[in-house]
Amino acid sequence: GAVVSQHPSRVICKSGTSVKIECRSLDFQATTMFWYRQFPKQSLMLMATSNEGSKATYEQGVEKDKFLINHASLTLSTLTVTSAHPEDSSFYICSARDSTGRSTSNTGELFFGEGSRLTVL
């Protein structure tokens, strides 16, 4: 099956620093990737849609200058949390949609990374 690799799985940083999280599709191409944030025992909140070769589409209330997204290739999207603060501590999950046509629907399944737990001290 399709594999999405997310790195790092855990990161602890000091307040004010920036943290980059990578999301890679290992055996398929993904023109679209999604970044979610999940609080403990809660659902996934979509932060932004990452589009290869163009600007990301951010959901309402998500600061694009705070959460920088870059989707420079068909297999890699990165999320950078800039000037991190303790309230940014959370579980961040990426997902990707196979754009090579293996899914039977344009709105087919998503393949998820294992998530990155960010702790800002």
Added chain:
Amino acid sequence: SQQGEEDPQALSIQEGENATMNCSYKTSINNLQWYRQNSGRGLVHLILIRSNEREKHSGRLRVTLDTSKKSSSLLITASRAADTASYFCATALTGANSKLTFGKGITLSVRP
């Protein structure tokens, strides 16, 4: 508010019993999907049912969709302790490359 709402929020059953989880949504959809999440891990896709389908099976999983009631159910038969996880329904609205909207999730505990 979120598109999908699951119930119950938490379910605890004995190994071997069946687990039924429900999901309701508010607007027209292209498809509905169920995902599973083990604690602290990413999500794993379980099954997708399209708006023109009423029932679908995959191994011990059975999903139904009632578009008139805007609801879906996920049945896990002969549950195992390894089925312990959180389960989310997610809806895709009409249109290509539509984003998924996730419900709040159901925590399933299967006692050995």
